[in-house]
Amino acid sequence: MISVPAGVRVYLAMGATDMRKGMDGLAMLAQQVLQQDPFAGHLFVVRGRHGLSA
Numbered sequence: 001m002i003s004v005p006a007g008v009r010v011y012l013a014m015g016a017t018d019m020r021k022g023m024d025g026l027a028m029l030a031q032q033v034l035q036q037d038p039f040a041g042h043l044f045v046v047r048g049r050h051g052l053s054a
Contacts (some may be wrong), residue, residue, distance in 0.1 A: 009042040019045040 004010065011034060021029070026046060027038040038044060 004043065011036070011042065011044045012043070013046040014047040019046070019048040 011030070017026070017029075026044070030036050030038040030044050034044075036042065036044075
């Protein structure tokens with residue numbers, strides 16, 4: 001289990017995300033779409049089209 005400190009917000013991206021954007025591109029999406037600072041200590045959870053494979 002992952003413990004999250006108090007006061008940390010968790011943002012979940014609904015739907016598939018283009019993972020080819022890399023970390024910089026995903027951080028830019030957090031800034032533009034959510035209007036949030038990706039370096040403020042919050043968690044941004046995204047997944048690719050194929051999700052997790054078992």
